Amino acid sequence: MEILKIENLSKMYGKGNTAVKALDQVSFSVKQGEFVAIIGPSGSGKSTLLHLLGGVDRPTDGKVFVDNTDIYALNETQMAVFRRRQIGLIYQFYNLLPILTVEENITLPMALDAQQVDQKHFREVVDILGLQQRLDYLPNQLSGGQQQRVSIGRALISNPSIILADEPTGNLDSKNSKEIVDLLKLFNKTYNQTLVVITHDDRIALQADRVISIEDGQLAKDEVIRP
Ligand SMILES: Nc1ncnc2c1ncn2[C@@H]1O[C@H](COP(=O)(O)OP(=O)(O)OP(=O)(O)O)[C@@H](O)[C@H]1O
Numbered sequence: 001m002e003i004l005k006i007e008n009l010s011k012m013y014g015k016g017n018t019a020v021k022a023l024d025q026v027s028f029s030v031k032q033g034e035f036v037a038i039i040g041p042s043g044s045g046k047s048t049l050l051h052l053l054g055g056v057d058r059p060t061d062g063k064v065f066v067d068n069t070d071i072y073a074l075n076e077t078q079m080a081v082f083r084r085r086q087i088g089l090i091y092q093f094y095n096l097l098p099i100l101t102v103e104e105n106i107t108l109p110m111a112l113d114a115q116q117v118d119q120k121h122f123r124e125v126v127d128i129l130g131l132q133q134r135l136d137y138l139p140n141q142l143s144g145g146q147q148q149r150v151s152i153g154r155a156l157i158s159n160p161s162i163i164l165a166d167e168p169t170g171n172l173d174s175k176n177s178k179e180i181v182d183l184l185k186l187f188n189k190t191y192n193q194t195l196v197v198i199t200h201d202d203r204i205a206l207q208a209d210r211v212i213s214i215e216d217g218q219l220a221k222d223e224v225i226r227p
Pocket residue numbers: 013014020021022040041042043044045046047048049
């Protein structure tokens with residue numbers, strides 16, 4: 001089943017002679033449960049693409065379908081709900097709220113969505129992430145690897161169908177990087193969540209089912225590694 005489909009996606013920043021074409025007519029689709037790595041040089045448009053997949057930004061042209069819904073045809077309220085329920089976003093710098101505990105950071109999307117936290121799912125996610133003993137800690141009392149695990153918990157608490165990660169290990173040493181990638185793969189396999197990861201690390205890219213290369217805002221290569 002196709003969970004994600006993009007058609008002729010383009011993004012222009014700015015106007016006139018300072019305009020930048022960050023993304024230029026990119027099309028591809030992703031199957032449910034697939035693990036896709038996105039690679040490419042700095043400035044090639046990878047983060048722009050990921051933001052458009054997650055409904056964080058608006059394309060200049062083209063369409064994004066998630067589970068057959070044309071997401072940019074949604075109104076703002078529908079879009080906010082779509083983002084919170086379907087998309088789990090993970091960034092290089094964890095973006096945790098410093099005054100909230102680990103538990104509060106993880107459950108924040110549910111609170112914002114006025115939804116009850118499914119305690120069984122919460123415990124399961126916390127167990128997988130190994131954060132049982134840290135639930136009352138504040139982010140600045142955690143290591144970088146632990147903070148990234150909290151941000152993964154926050155991205156996955158609502159059981160989204162798609163996990164979008166922008167260089168999730170860019171700020172971590174190799175041991176923590178491996179742990180974080182293993183965790184993302186575990187969620188990908190356990191819950192059949194589709195995983196799209198931007199990375200500069202070949203070791204990570206080679207673990208994906210498929211590697212998409214972006215160059216100058218265009219799709220340069222699309223290689224299936226594991227059919
Ligand atoms: N908000 C913005 N306003 C203007 N230009 C932007 C904006 N965001 C990105 N760009 C430009 O769009 C192009 C693509 O940027 P993008 O952040 O998508 O690249 P990237 O592939 O993620 O790079 P990196 O690997 O360095 O993170 C770049 O030329 C960048 O300068």
